[in-house]
Each structure stands twice: as structure tokens, then as C-alpha cells.
Amino acid sequence: MPTRPARARELLRKGRARVHRVVPFIIRLVDVDATTPGIDVDGVELGIDPGSKHSGLALFTTTRDGERTAVTLIDLVHRGLTIKNAMTSRAQLRRGRRSRNLRYRAPRFDNRRRHPVDGLNTWLAPSTRHRVVTTLSWVDRLTRWAPITGVHVEAVRFDTQAMENPEIGGVEYQQGTLAGFEAREYLLTKYRHTCVYCDATGVPLNIDHVRPRSKGGSNRVSNLVLACVTCNQAKDAQPVEVFLACDPARLARVKAGLKRPLRDAAAVNSTRWALTHAIEARGFPVKTSTGGRTKYNRTVHAVPKTHALDALCVGDVTGVTGWPATTLVVTCAGRGRYRRVNVDKYGFPRTTKDGTPAKVNRTKIHHGYATGDLVRAVVPTGKKQGTHVGRVAVRATGSFNITTAHTTIQGINHKHVRLLQRGDGYTYQTTPTLTGDEK
Numbered sequence: 032m033p034t035r036p037a038r039a040r041e042l043l044r045k046g047r048a049r050v051h052r053v054v055p056f057i058i059r060l061v062d063v064d065a066t067t068p069g070i071d072v073d074g075v076e077l078g079i080d081p082g083s084k085h086s087g088l089a090l091f092t093t094t095r096d097g098e099r100t101a102v103t104l105i106d107l108v109h110r111g112l113t114i115k116n117a118m119t120s121r122a123q124l125r126r127g128r129r130s131r132n133l134r135y136r137a138p139r140f141d142n143r144r145r146h147p148v149d150g151l152n153t154w155l156a157p158s159t160r161h162r163v164v165t166t167l168s169w170v171d172r173l174t175r176w177a178p179i180t181g182v183h184v185e186a187v188r189f190d191t192q193a194m195e196n197p198e199i200g201g202v203e204y205q206q207g208t209l210a211g212f213e214a215r216e217y218l219l220t221k222y223r224h225t226c227v228y229c230d231a232t233g234v235p236l237n238i239d240h241v242r243p244r245s246k247g248g249s250n251r252v253s254n255l256v257l258a259c260v261t262c263n264q265a266k267d268a269q270p271v272e273v274f275l276a277c278d279p280a281r282l283a284r285v286k287a288g289l290k291r292p293l294r295d296a297a298a299v300n301s302t303r304w305a306l307t308h309a310i311e312a313r314g315f316p317v318k319t320s321t322g323g324r325t326k327y328n329r330t331v332h333a334v335p336k337t338h339a340l341d342a343l344c345v346g347d348v349t350g351v352t353g354w355p356a357t358t359l360v361v362t363c364a365g366r367g368r369y370r371r372v373n374v375d376k377y378g379f380p381r382t383t384k385d386g387t388p389a390k391v392n393r394t395k396i397h398h399g400y401a402t403g404d405l406v407r408a409v410v411p412t413g414k415k416q417g418t419h420v421g422r423v424a425v426r427a428t429g430s431f432n433i434t435t436a437h438t439t440i441q442g443i444n445h446k447h448v449r450l451l452q453r454g455d456g457y458t459y460q461t462t463p464t465l466t467g468d469e470k
């Protein structure tokens with residue numbers, strides 16, 4: 032059961048616990064285990080907010096009234112775009128090699144495999160698959176470290192059930208209500224976070240009544256679009272026909288868009304469902320929720336916006352009583368490359384002076400360390416004197432680089448280095464969590 036730092040220090044001092052892992056800091060009690068009579072833990076629950084670049088994970092305790100207190104916050108940073116770029120680059124290099132005037136290469140068409148996600152028969156794009164698999168891997172790790180009794184997943188952006196044919200059924204948008212938050216998420220997805228009047232993205236968007244409310248326009252989703260603040264104010268109470276009089280093409284597009292329901296709602300949420308089903312397959316009681324509800328909870332309970340705090344607000348929440356001062360940022364760094372020969376920018380192998388391909392060193396471990404290990408180096412003298420803790424990059428020469436939280440120190444002799452934790456494909460960083468009193 033997760034405990035407070037002060038109690039953890041006390042347990043370690045008295046010798047009742049020993050360190051199991053350095054990051055995240057895990058201790059293990061030595062004098063009791065699950066079979067000891069009288070040992071009973073309440074357990075914690077896990078909230079997950081899956082995203083494309085970040086996924087939030089929150090371990091929390093719940094009171095009988097449904098009030099939540101977070102004990103651990105994790106911001107998992109994915110490498111989806113890196114994977115997509117690497118796959119595109121590989122495909123282009125292969126295509127280039129095939130069409131260039133080189134020796135004959137037999138076409139290879141049957142050597143590509145489609146891996147289903149563990150326990151699922153769904154195929155996902157490699158970048159998407161990575162997101163599901165890493166999040167799952169963290170669910171498994173947290174299960175080993177803490178007594179998880181239930182999982183809450185934000186499985187969809189908005190509730191497709193409640194919003195079945197919202198354009199016809201007429202879900203009302205009213206600011207501050209749960210239905211209003213669902214409707215807003217629906218509109219954000221439908222209009223792809225873009226202003227319909229000027230195509231601006233990445234700016235704050237307002238809900239705009241196409242037929243102004245002062246002219247009898249309804250609150251229904253079929254009368255709503257997204258507009259940036261400038262366009263929203265410029266349009267004001269004008270009918271859309273007047274506001275877009277000089278741009279008939281856009282006017283037609285906006286009007287057609289109003290009638291068109293969001294077709295690919297299922298596709299939008301496919302990754303989240305893949306994750307949800309995979310967690311269910313692990314045997315956890317899983318409760319699904321929507322992005323609209325998360326945002327509603329966050330607003331009602333005055334919780335600031337971070338990925339991990341979003342995870343704390345997933346599902347039915349009656350109150351949020353507190354959260355840790357720091358969030359653990361876990362970045363997927365990978366475990367190195369499969370590539371045996373580096374290529375130049377044209378896709379040709381880098382060669383040595385005599386023209387043979389320069390093979391990448393197959394050995395990963397040098398002087399007992401591998402790139403990615405968490406180490407502490409105590410350098411007694413010289414320019415690099417001091418204690419450095421961080422991720423090591425090894426060289427066969429024994430001259431290592433160490434990347435700390437602030438900088439990279441080059442050329443540290445392996446003799447000064449001691450292992451803290453083996454590399455596991457992630458880098459760890461701790462950042463202060465927002466408290467909500469920032470402004």
C-alpha cells in the first residue's frame with residue numbers, strides 16, 4: 032500500500048523495509064507479507080487518461096463517499112511521432128533502393144507482418160500500438176507495486192451513447208452541465224479543434240451559435256460550430272449569411288457541416304477502446320468514462336489541467352481532496368536500435384576507409400554498464416569533480432557520458448560509476464504538480 036515519504040524514511044531507518052526500486056521509489060516491507068495474519072490493505076484505484084502524446088496515470092484512494100486523494104501521479108510521454116517518422120523514413124529508403132539503378136533486387140511483398148495487440152485481434156498502426164502497449168506495460172508494473180482494486184479509463188472523448196445522432200436527437204449545449212461538456216468535446220472532435228470561419232487551430236475556441244440566439248437560434252448541437260475568439264466576436268449577433276456574405280463557398284461548407292453528423296466517432300476512439308479491452312482482459316474491474324465527464328469533474332472540483340490530474344478526475348468523482356506535490360514524468364526512450372549499419376542521408380551504408388560497411392558495435396554492455404542505466408558517478412578530482420546522477424551512455428573505451436536532470440557530462444571514467452538501476456527503456460524526471468493557486 033502506498034505510504035507517505037516520512038513514513039517510508041522511518042521504515043527504512045528501522046530496517047523494516049528495503050529499497051526495491053529507485054525510480055519510481057518503491058520499498059518493500061521485510062517483516063510482513065500478504066500471508067501474514069491480520070494484514071489487510073484497502074487498496075488503491077488507477078485512473079487512466081490516454082492521449083496521443085501524453086497519457087496520464089493516477090493512483091488514488093477513495094473514501095466511501097467517492098472522494099479521491101491521489102497518492103501517485105505519472106505523466107507518460109509517448110514516442111508516437113518518432114515511430115511514425117522512423118517508419119516513413121525506412122519505407123522511403125527501401126523505395127529509393129528498389130527504384131535506383133542498382134543490382135537486381137527481387138521484390139519482397141510477403142515479409143511484412145501485422146502484429147495484433149496482446150489479447151486483441153485488432154491491428155493498430157505502429158505508433159498507435161506503441162501507445163497502447165506502453166500504457167498497458169505501466170498498468171502491469173503498477174499492479175506489481177501497489178494493490179490495485181479497480182481501473183477507471185477515459186475510454187471515449189464524448190459519450191456516443193448519450194449522443195446517438197446528436198444532430199437529430201438534439202443534445203442541448205448548456206455551459207457548465209455534464210451534457211454541455213460532452214457536447215463541447217463532440218464539437219471539438221467534429222471540427223478537429225479548428226475555427227470554422229478562419230481555419231485557425233491551436234487557439235482557444237468558443238462555441239458559436241450559427242443562427243444567433245437573439246434571432247431565435249437554438250442551443251442544439253445542430254446550431255453550433257467552433258469559432259476562434261476573434262471570429263466569434265466579429266460575427267457577434269449577425270446571421271451567418273451576413274457574416275460570410277463575401278465568402279459563399281465557406282458559407283455553403285459551414286451550412287453543410289451543421290447537418291452532417293460525426294461519422295467516424297468509433298474510429299476516433301479506437302485506440303482508447305483497444306486499451307480498455309486489453310485492461311479488461313487482465314481481469315481488472317474496469318469502469319469506462321468520457322472526456323466530457325473528466326473535464327466536467329475537473330471544472331466542478333477546481334482541479335488544474337495536467338495529464339496526470341486528468342487521470343485523477345476520470346469517472347464518477349464526488350470530490351478531490353488532494354494530490355502529491357510532484358508528478359513523475361516518464362518518457363519512452365526506447366532500448367536502442369536494431370540497425371547494424373548506420374546509413375547516410377541517401378540511405379547508403381556508412382563505410383570505413385576501405386569501403387566496407389561500418390558495422391555498429393553489437394556489444395551493448397561495456398565495463399558492466401549499458402546505455403540507459405541509471406548511475407551515480409563520484410568523481411574525486413579534476414574538471415568533472417563532484418557527484419553526478421543520471422542516465423549513462425556507454426563507450427567501449429570506458430569513457431562514459433552521464434545525462435543528469437540539468438546537463439550532460441562527457442568523458443567520465445567508468446571506474447567512478449556505480450549502478451543505481453538498470454535501464455528499462457524509460458527516462459524519469461520529477462516536476463512540480465500544479466496546485467490550482469498558480470494565478
Ligand SMILES: [Zn+2]
Pocket residue numbers: 226227228229230231258259260261262263
Ligand atoms: Zn476564426
